[in-house]
Structures are given as C-alpha cells and as structure tokens.
Amino acid sequence: MQMLSKKAACDSHGQDSSYFLGWQEYEKNPYHEVQNPNGIIQMGLAENQLSFELAESWLADNPDVLGLKRDGKSVFKELALFQDYHGMPTFKNELVKFMAKLRGYKVEFDPKKLVLVAGSTSANESLMFCLAEPGEAFLLPTPYYPGSNDFKITGCALEDAYEQAKKLNLNVKGVLVTNPSNPLGTTMDRDELNLLIDFAISKKIHIVSDEIYSGTVFDSTSFVSIIEAVTDRNIDDTHELWNRIHMVYSLSKDLGLPGFRVGMIYSNDETVVAAATKMSSFGLVSSQTQFLLTNMLSDKKFTSKYIEENRKRLKSRKEMLVSGLSDAGIECLNSNACLFCWVDMRHLLSSDTFEAEKELSKRILFEVGLNISPGSSCHCSEPGWFRMCFANMSQETLKVAITRIKDFVESITSSRDNCNHQLTFLDSRRRSVSKWVLPLSPYDNNEPAER
Structure with missing residues (x-):
C-alpha cells in the first residue's frame, strides 16, 4: 500500500536529473x-560574489543593524514577536524605490501592489497558483530557438508554441519570460516585448516577467522592464491587459x-495581490531580514555605489571569460547581463546529437574539472550550447578554469589533427597502391578499367 503521495514518490524532481551530476561530483571534490x-x-552556480565586500563593509559601518537596534535601542522584541504576512511597510517602500532605481526611474512601483515571499521560486509558484488551474499551461520561450537568430523571441515561435499547446488540449493562460534571460545573459529588446504584449492582447492571456537579474545589466540603458514596455505603449490604465501583467523579483x-x-x-490585479499575500504565509521573509534590508536599501549613497560598482565588475569579469574562451577557439553569445x-x-x-553533448559535458566534468550546465538542461533544441557562470569565484580561480578549458580544446584539436593525418596517409597509400594495381590487371584490349 502506497503510504506517500504521488508527488513525494515521483523520481522526476530536478535533483534527480543529469543536470545535478556535476553538482554531486563537485560536492565530493x-x-x-x-x-x-x-x-x-563550480561554474554551474549563478551566484554573485563580486561585490560581496561592499555589503560586508556597510554592515561593519552599521553595527546597530546587526545588533537589532534602532537609534541605539533594542528592537529585538518587536522583531521576534508575530508579524503578519503583509510584510513591513517600511521595507516594501524601500524595495520599490530600489526597483525603480535599477530601472533608471523610468517606472514607478506601488508598494500596495507588492507581495513579499521567500525567494523568486516561491513567487513564481504562488503566482501560478493564482493564475491557472491544474492542467492549464504557460508558454516558456526558453532557448528553443536556433543560434542563427541569436535566440530571440519571434512572433512565429509564439504562435507555433500556442498552437502546439492547443493540439495537446492545453488551455494556455499566459507566457512566462525571464528578462534578463537565464541562461542567455541577454535582455529583451522593445521589438520582442511588443511582440509579447500584442500576443497577450490578441490571445487574452497573462504575461509573467521574471526580472531577478535586472540589476546585473552591464548597460543600464539596454534593460526595459515589462512594466515600462506596457507604459510606453500608452495603453490606458483601465485596459484589461494591465491586470494580466505580473512581475517577479x-x-x-x-x-x-x-x-x-x-x-x-508585483501585480496590478488586486485579487492576485490579495490571494498571493495570503499564500505568502507558507513562506514569509523573516522580520529580522526585513529590518536589516530596510536600513541597507534606505542608504541611497550605498545603493548607488553598489549598483554602479557591481555592473562594472560583472562586465569586466564577463569580458575576461569571453576573451579567454575566444583564445581557446570557443565563442559566446553576445550578452549584456x-x-x-x-x-x-x-x-x-x-x-550533432544530445548524446554527444552529454558525453562532452562529462568529459569537461571529469577530465577538465569544471562543472558547467549543458544546454539540454535548459531545454535548448540545439546540442552543443553550455552555460558557464563567472561571478561565484575569484579572478584567480576563473583564470585556472580558462587555462583548463584551453588545454582541453588543444588536446581535442591535436587528437583530431592526428586522426586526420592518419586518414590522409591511409588514403594516400590507397591511391598509391591503386596506381600499381590497375595496370597489372589483365585486359585483352589494354583499355584502362572503369573506375
């Protein structure tokens, strides 16, 4: 008799997929x-450690925050006792200001339309519960598109995906995008965003824009939030589309x-906000965390310095990896975030197969000693693409990683050259032998044999 739910007993969780093989091996070694x-x-972890000391420096300069004090007086009891699931108003106010700052103040956010949850994973899950019934579908424009068009979203791709879902008897409720993109490291341009908006209007569906990488854009002028894109279309705020635009951060x-x-x-739909707020009780952000970050985000001098310096460091580190890979004969998609x-x-x-991609991934893991993410784990339809993280390690460690991959590529190139040389030599021998054999073949009229 089954004592567990089907969900608990199912072995299809991501942790059991081949994607996590590298993680398991990394933990061992x-x-x-x-x-x-x-x-x-570890090059499979999208973690930002490049500007960590800036946050640590701020904490060192503000010891009262870590001591849970306000104006020198303890707020421990205030923070330790019950907090409702609406979150601290002061924190929500500072958070929306920070979000606006990252977007160059081109859009404003209303703290009343914001729901706090324990991470973006919880945010996406709660939002899906609010927008769809079990069995209904969201379209995810993951790297399904071939590299020839730089993995951009197209109107044809959206329509094709929508029709495929319909053939499977799925009721499509919306489109979920990540902007900037994981794993591409690119931002969606206005043409792509307008395609999404037009598509959502014509199909009467939702758009969920996951914008958790918005502050990592190297060129701040190149990022356009879904909220900004809809605003710039001059769509009346009473239009039903506004209630179908949602953002995760x-x-x-x-x-x-x-x-x-x-x-x-973040949602304009009051019902969604109310329902998601109630659901957030399953994964609240601790009051101590909200207190600390309220103080940190309210320091405008710190946030300005952090945003500017973080962008510079990310761009420099990315260019270091791209340059090193280029020297090894490996190219990267042009990215800006x-x-x-x-x-x-x-x-x-x-x-040209995913089996070959898996084989290459394992060689890079076990022979080279790098854990990188194969494109198949991101549902890329074209084998041979990989995601390499660069911000979770020191510059010296990245140099080691680049040296290792260079040596690996050289060994493959050398092996192929030797193989080609041997094939050329054998082919030459065959041609040489044929010159000697053919004349010795007996023909009555001494005509050359047909070749």
Whole structure:
C-alpha cells in the first residue's frame, strides 16, 4: 500500500536529473587553490560574489543593524514577536524605490501592489497558483530557438508554441519570460516585448516577467522592464491587459543575498495581490531580514555605489571569460547581463546529437574539472550550447578554469589533427597502391578499367 503521495514518490524532481551530476561530483571534490588545486571548479552556480565586500563593509559601518537596534535601542522584541504576512511597510517602500532605481526611474512601483515571499521560486509558484488551474499551461520561450537568430523571441515561435499547446488540449493562460534571460545573459529588446504584449492582447492571456537579474545589466540603458514596455505603449490604465501583467523579483542576484530568501510578486490585479499575500504565509521573509534590508536599501549613497560598482565588475569579469574562451577557439553569445555566458561548443561535439553533448559535458566534468550546465538542461533544441557562470569565484580561480578549458580544446584539436593525418596517409597509400594495381590487371584490349 502506497503510504506517500504521488508527488513525494515521483523520481522526476530536478535533483534527480543529469543536470545535478556535476553538482554531486563537485560536492565530493570541490576546488581549492591551496588545499585541493586539482578539484572541480563550480561554474554551474549563478551566484554573485563580486561585490560581496561592499555589503560586508556597510554592515561593519552599521553595527546597530546587526545588533537589532534602532537609534541605539533594542528592537529585538518587536522583531521576534508575530508579524503578519503583509510584510513591513517600511521595507516594501524601500524595495520599490530600489526597483525603480535599477530601472533608471523610468517606472514607478506601488508598494500596495507588492507581495513579499521567500525567494523568486516561491513567487513564481504562488503566482501560478493564482493564475491557472491544474492542467492549464504557460508558454516558456526558453532557448528553443536556433543560434542563427541569436535566440530571440519571434512572433512565429509564439504562435507555433500556442498552437502546439492547443493540439495537446492545453488551455494556455499566459507566457512566462525571464528578462534578463537565464541562461542567455541577454535582455529583451522593445521589438520582442511588443511582440509579447500584442500576443497577450490578441490571445487574452497573462504575461509573467521574471526580472531577478535586472540589476546585473552591464548597460543600464539596454534593460526595459515589462512594466515600462506596457507604459510606453500608452495603453490606458483601465485596459484589461494591465491586470494580466505580473512581475517577479528577488534580491538574490542583484545584491548577492540568496540566503536571505527575499522575493516578491508585483501585480496590478488586486485579487492576485490579495490571494498571493495570503499564500505568502507558507513562506514569509523573516522580520529580522526585513529590518536589516530596510536600513541597507534606505542608504541611497550605498545603493548607488553598489549598483554602479557591481555592473562594472560583472562586465569586466564577463569580458575576461569571453576573451579567454575566444583564445581557446570557443565563442559566446553576445550578452549584456547576468552572471554567466551562453557558450557555443558545437564544434567540439563528436556528432550533432544530445548524446554527444552529454558525453562532452562529462568529459569537461571529469577530465577538465569544471562543472558547467549543458544546454539540454535548459531545454535548448540545439546540442552543443553550455552555460558557464563567472561571478561565484575569484579572478584567480576563473583564470585556472580558462587555462583548463584551453588545454582541453588543444588536446581535442591535436587528437583530431592526428586522426586526420592518419586518414590522409591511409588514403594516400590507397591511391598509391591503386596506381600499381590497375595496370597489372589483365585486359585483352589494354583499355584502362572503369573506375
């Protein structure tokens, strides 16, 4: 007799997929520049550690915050006792100001339309519960599109996906996008956003825009939020579309605080906000965390310095990886955001198959000592693409990783050259032998044999 639910007994959880093989091997043998220089370097973790000391420096300058004090007086009791699931108004006010700042103040956010939850994963889950019934579908424009068009969203791709869902008898409730994109590291341009908006209007469906990487954009002028895109269309605020536009955000990537579990839902639909707020009781952000971050985000001098410096460091580190890979004969998709690069290793595959991609991924893991994410784990339809993270390690460790991949590519190239040389030699021998054999074949009229 089954004592557990089907969900608990199911073995299809992501943790059991091949994607996590590298994580498991890394945990067994993590790289350390002194203690374990031959260990595996973690390039599968999209974590931002490049500006961590800026946050630590702020904490050192504001010891009262860590001591749970306000104006020198303890607020421990105030924070330790019951907090309702609406969240602290002061924190929500500072959070929407920070979100507006990241977007160049081109849009404003209303704290009353914001729901606090424990991370963006919880935010997406709660939002799906609010927008769809079990069995209904959202379209996800993941890297399904071939590299020839730089993985951009097209109207044809949206229509094709919608029709495929209909053929499967799925009721499509909306489109879920990540902007900036994980794993591409690119921002959606206005043409793509307008395609989405037109598509949502024509199909009468929702748009959910996950914008957790908005603060990692190297060029702040190149990022357009879904809220800004709809606003710029001069769509009347009474239009029904506004109630179908929802945004997800988190401080995990932009401030490098994934352990603090701070996520949020932003929606114009009052019913969605009310329902999601009630659901947030299953995953609240602690009052201590809200208190600390209220003080940090309210320091405008700090946030300005952090945003500017973080963008510079991300751009510099990304360029370091791209340059190193280019020297090894490996190209990357041109990107302008995020903590990783979308890397083209199609030329290193033994064949144009996902089996060959899996084989290459394992070789890079076990022979090279790098854990990177294969494109198939991101549902890429074209084998040979990989995601490489660069912001979760020191510059010295990244140099080691680049050296390792260069040596690996050289070994493959050398092996192929030797193989080609041997094939050329054998082919030459065959041609040489044929010149000697053919004349010795007996023909009555001495005519050359047909070849």
